[in-house]
Amino acid sequence: SGVVSLDKGPLSDWMMGLSGRIFxxxxxxxxxxxxxxxxxxVILLHDAVRRTLGHRAALLAALMLALSPVSVVMDxxxxxxxxxxxxxxxxxxxxxxxxxxxxxxxMLLCGAFVGLGFNTKMLEAYVVxxxxxxxxxxxxxxxxxxxxxxxxxxxAVMVVVSFAWFTTMMLIPAADRxxxxxxxxxxxxxxxxxxxxxxxxxxxxxxxxxxxFAGLTRLLTGAFVGSEIGWLLLFALAGLLAGLWVxxxxxxxxxxxxxxxxxxxxxxxxxxxxxFSRGIFLPYYTNTMAPAxxxxxxxxxxxxxxxxxxxxxxxxxxxxxxxxxxxxxxxLLRGTPSFVPWLRWVVLGAAAVAVVGIVALRxxxxxxxxxxxxxxxxxxxxxxxxxLALGATAVALLGGPTAYSIATVRYGQTGSDxxxxxxxxxxxxxRAAAVNTPNAALVAYLKAHRDGxxxxxxxxxxxxxxxxxxxxxxxxxxxxxxxESGETTVPAPTVDQLKAFIATGELRYxxxxxxxxxxxxxxxxxRAVTVPDHAxxxxxxxxxxxxxxxxxxxx
Numbered sequence: 001s002g003v004v005s006l007d008k009g010p011l012s013d014w015m016m017g018l019s020g021r022i023f024x025x026x027x028x029x030x031x032x033x034x035x036x037x038x039x040x041x042v043i044l045l046h047d048a049v050r051r052t053l054g055h056r057a058a059l060l061a062a063l064m065l066a067l068s069p070v071s072v073v074m075d076x077x078x079x080x081x082x083x084x085x086x087x088x089x090x091x092x093x094x095x096x097x098x099x100x101x102x103x104x105x106x107m108l109l110c111g112a113f114v115g116l117g118f119n120t121k122m123l124e125a126y127v128v129x130x131x132x133x134x135x136x137x138x139x140x141x142x143x144x145x146x147x148x149x150x151x152x153x154x155x156a157v158m159v160v161v162s163f164a165w166f167t168t169m170m171l172i173p174a175a176d177r178x179x180x181x182x183x184x185x186x187x188x189x190x191x192x193x194x195x196x197x198x199x200x201x202x203x204x205x206x207x208x209x210x211x212x213f214a215g216l217t218r219l220l221t222g223a224f225v226g227s228e229i230g231w232l233l234l235f236a237l238a239g240l241l242a243g244l245w246v247x248x249x250x251x252x253x254x255x256x257x258x259x260x261x262x263x264x265x266x267x268x269x270x271x272x273x274x275x276f277s278r279g280i281f282l283p284y285y286t287n288t289m290a291p292a293x294x295x296x297x298x299x300x301x302x303x304x305x306x307x308x309x310x311x312x313x314x315x316x317x318x319x320x321x322x323x324x325x326x327x328x329x330x331x332l333l334r335g336t337p338s339f340v341p342w343l344r345w346v347v348l349g350a351a352a353v354a355v356v357g358i359v360a361l362r363x364x365x366x367x368x369x370x371x372x373x374x375x376x377x378x379x380x381x382x383x384x385x386x387x388l389a390l391g392a393t394a395v396a397l398l399g400g401p402t403a404y405s406i407a408t409v410r411y412g413q414t415g416s417d418x419x420x421x422x423x424x425x426x427x428x429x430x431r432a433a434a435v436n437t438p439n440a441a442l443v444a445y446l447k448a449h450r451d452g453x454x455x456x457x458x459x460x461x462x463x464x465x466x467x468x469x470x471x472x473x474x475x476x477x478x479x480x481x482x483x484e485s486g487e488t489t490v491p492a493p494t495v496d497q498l499k500a501f502i503a504t505g506e507l508r509y510x511x512x513x514x515x516x517x518x519x520x521x522x523x524x525x526x527r528a529v530t531v532p533d534h535a536x537x538x539x540x541x542x543x544x545x546x547x548x549x550x551x552x553x554x555x
Contacts, residue, residue, distance in 0.1 A: 004481045004492045007182035007191060009119040010165055012080035034082035038075025041086045042066050045291050048093040051100060052259035053243075053299040061298030068290040069404040069420030070228035070283070076409065077418045080121045081287045087117035088128045089291045092262060095132050099255055102141035104150055111154035115161025123197045127273055127288060129158075131265035139258035166192065179492030181481040186492075203278035210281050218275045219286060226332050227421050229286035231401040232297045233271075234328055238321035239300010240264040246303060259299065267292035284418055301397075305390075308358060315362040319355045322396055326351030329400035339422040343403055350395035357389030438467045442542075445531045446509060447472065449544075454506040457542075458498065460513025477501070479513055495521050503550040510543050525549045 006013065015033045023029035042062045050058035065071055074081045091113035098106035110132060117125030133151055140147040166188040169177060174186055183190045199205030210218075210225070220230045240260055247257035270289035274281065304318040326347050333344035364382060404421040413419075446456050446468070458477035459465035465478040479498075481490035493501070495517050501507035510526065512519040526543035 002178040003477055003479070003497070004181045004490060005178040007180075007196060007482060008080050008121055011116060011120045012083045015083060016078060030078045031076060034078060035075050037082040037086040038071060041071070041082075041089045041291060044086070044089045044093045045295060048089070048096045049259070049295050049299060051096050052255045053295075054302065057295075057299040057302045059298075060301055061295045064232060064297050064398070064401075065291055065294035067398060067402050067405050068229070068294060069231070069401055069408060070287045071290045072405040072408045073228075073413065073418050073420040074284055074287045077284075077413050079284070079418070081284060084117050084120045084125060085287050085291060087113050087120060088125065088266075088288060091117070091128060091132060092266070092291070095136060095262065096255070096259070098136065098150070099139055099141070099253070099258055104153060107136070107150045107154040108157050111156070111158035112161050115158045115164075118158075118162035119165055122192050124285070124288060125162075127269050128266050130269055131262050131292075134265055135258045135262035138261060139253050139255065141253060179490065181490060183490070200279035200281070201273070201277045205279055207278055208280050208282075210283070211278050214276055214278050214281075216275060219271060220328060221331060224419060225283040225286065226328075227335060227404060228283045228419070229289055229293065230332060231329055231404075232293055232325065232397065235301065235321050235325040235397060236267060236293045236296035238317065238324075239296045239298075239303065240267070242300050242303050242307075242317060243296075246307075259295070263292045263295040263299075267296060282417055297397075309362055312362065315358060319358050322354050322358070322393055323351050326396040329396070333400055333403075336422050339407065340403060343399060347396055347399045350392040350399065354389050354392035354396050357385050357392065360385055361389060438471050439531075442531050443468065443471055447474075449508070451508060452505065453508045455501065457509045457511065458493075458501070458507055459511045464511065477507065479518070480515060491515065491517075494518075498522075499550040502545045503547055505547055508544060508546070510545055511541070512543065 016030050019029045019033050020026075023032070042065050045065055046058045046062040049061045053061075071085070074085070091110050094106050094110035094113055098110060114125055114129060114132070117128075132154075136151060137147055140150065170188055180186050180188050180191055182195050195205045203211060213225070218225055220226050220233060240263075243256065243260035244264070247254055247260065250257050267289055270286065270292065274286055274289070300321075304314065304321065308314045308318040329347045330344045333339075333347070361382070407422050408420045450456060454475065455477050456472060456474040457465070457468060458479055459468065460479050461481070461483045462478050463483060465476045468474075469476045477493065479493060481492070498507075498510070498518060498521070509529070510522050512522040522543050522545065526545040526549055528541050529544045531542065
């Protein structure tokens, strides 16, 4: 029933729409589904890691995902990313089950989850596909023909599920469905492979301010990005290398190596895509990497702690991983100097204590063993040093992201670019977006002069139209798609469609915006209206259009 569609898949909107039908429309009903997606992601990641790397690694991975700032902010925001992350974790979980059982149904389920992810945020869901394919090709049960057959079957399910809704929409006559937002040719396939696809990588469809930070360091220290996902990237990389080294001579079907391949390739694919994409890029896109980073950091951390006493090489590797991660946290915390300014020094000091403790424990002739018995069962020098080393390591690794996650839950998010960490005035200026509230005089005027019209107003872009709809509970027409600038490329509604709305009395007031044809017709046929106590918006003046203005002209 809409005029212009959103520029994403339908699944996330269905989820929030159903929540609104059940609980009524409110902030709670819109945010609840994503919060539940975040909880489910933690639970599923724990189970997937437990089945492959063990219980301790699973607990750490779940904790690290729960404390990942980008995950926390997206689980509190009505955007598709929380659902997409859950579906990618579900696909990894299904693959792990396939490695365990050797059953085709688990591989088909894996492909279906990726397809549902595609229906959430299109090609971004496919970032995990190479990792899934390689992990199963290497560690799946049976001969290579059976593994290839399973992969092809899962791929077929993935493609069918991915394109079922989009193909159906394209078979519906254009006049009977909303115009595809973000396109100039009203094609979902153009959106998938164009402005939401390759253009995001190449920058052919435009870019934003973060494009100049593209490169290897974007996710680590790049402006506004490192504080979302960068905290544990170095530790996750160390965990990946450690896991692959330990399992290098393992049997082909070894699930530990499969897990490192799965989460490692998932994380690396996300790192490459998000580091080097030159099109429109927002820091919260990295939420799809957070589960892989958490799994590698948790699994690799347990592995390195279990082995650091067995040789100075492992000791050096663990100490270097802790020290580099703490140094990166120190750097990231410097980006918000007024936010708990002492924390970065605590993180650095904790890393120093952890490194000294690790080296001291390795140097002891009788090492107490961190995972055997009760660590504090017998208080002795070795046990105390071990406790201090473990505690200091936890602070060095999780102090920064924990503080940012706690800060994130202290305030609400508005606008189109949510960000984790300190609120407005403390962190980056981009977080200081004002809440879009319509002018009270304008709203009162529209309601008083509605004269039975179905739509309260037609306004340019959702930034102008949505606040009026939210404040009044009345339907509005969003012209040109999501943003004002998008109206120059999204020709919907057309002039004839606008005339039809006016001719039937469904619409009386229009803020025409930027589209030349639509703006020209409105200005030449309708009457400009001055609303007391309401300044002209950036979208332009408001016009009153009567049935007489459109009579005989509408199709």
